[in-house]
Amino acid sequence: MSKKNKQNILLLITSMLFGAFDDTSGFAAPGYQGPVTDHFDGEKFYNRVDSDVGLIDFFRFSLPFNFVKRDWPEWIDSTPQKIDLKKQAGDEISVTFINHSTLLIQVDGINILTDPIFTQRTSSLSWIGPKRVRNPGVNLVDLPPLDIILVSHNHYDHLDIESLKLLQDRNPEGRPPLILSGLGNGLFFKDRLLTNFKDLDWDQSVQYKNIEFVFTETRHRSGRGITDQNKTLWGGFVIKTRLGNIYFAGDTGYGPHFKDARKTHGDFSLSLLPIGAYEPRWFMKVAHLNPEDAVEAHMDLNSKKSMGIHFGTFQLTYESIDQPVIDLKKALTNKQISETDFIVPEFGKTYIFRP
Secondary structure: OOHHHHHHHHHHHHHHHHHOOOHHHOOOOOOOOOOOEOOEOOOOEOOOOOOOOOHHHHHHHHOHHHOOOOOOOOOOOOOOOOOOOOOOOOOOEEEEEEEOOEEEEEEOOEEEEEOOOOOOEOOOOOOOOOEEOOOOOOOHHHOOOOOEEEOOOOOOOOOOHHHHHHHHOOOHHHOOOEEEEEOOHHHHHHHOOOOOEEEEOOOOEEEEOOEEEEEEOOOOOOOOOOOOOOOOOOOEEEEEEOOEEEEEOOOOOOOOHHHHHHHHHOOEEEEEEEOOOOOOHHHHOOOOOOHHHHHHHHHHOOEEEEEEEOOOOEOOOOOOOOHHHHHHHHHHHHOOOOOOOEEOOOOOOEEEEOO
């Protein structure tokens, strides 16, 4: 790991330590308040399957002298693509991979964007934190008008407030897209002057025209600083359409929630599953799938097709930039699953799925 990167990590940790205690600093998010449930103790949310790591583990993972990260390229030259805005056929699901966990899903005339991040860093500060190594596959200004934005949880690489602000003001006639996210995130959105949002608990749903969006259990955590750890809810989304169910995992470790989702909602036409940011396993296993886990999730969901996400954009963990693709191919071979059934998408490319 370079000296510069080590210095950046130290600065980021210091900023979190001294900034996160003040909610006005931009690091900590407001906490949810509500009744006790089987995943909320009155102060913090927790996974139904025990899978937490403590702050000591976090700092052990983060301190520079423990870093054995594989080098990533400083930059990958790439040209953002233009989306074909012609009328979508009524019998297909269109998915454009933009970057990280950001995808444009178009189905039944509805435009859905997931975990949008178009900024340079996954951080509250513009000059520090993990920096992107390539352009988004599609520029924000080239997106079609959006109906729904799905935000899986409030980590910086999934809830990017600057991207959300820009997207709020793009729609015609000043009609902002509806942002769906977990309990407690609405307080943060309101503080940042976003105007159209709805918080959901696990298994709660929203009907938008002829599509139902169900916020569903995942195995993860939340927090933008030290004082707000697990004070807002994380989750994935089941998107129920007449062309079949779509599963957007957001960010998750492996657990029984995949089989539970299939049991509750039925089989899936398409699953969007994270395959990157998974090493070292002693730290990341509780909250992040590795490619082998992602293949297990694909099978648990009985998904007709799956697409890998959460890779190749920001160096968040130890593995090299190409390792997720290499490991996914091995896992698919081991399970005798075709690579056409679990796709590694190209940045900016649109994929068409038909029932």
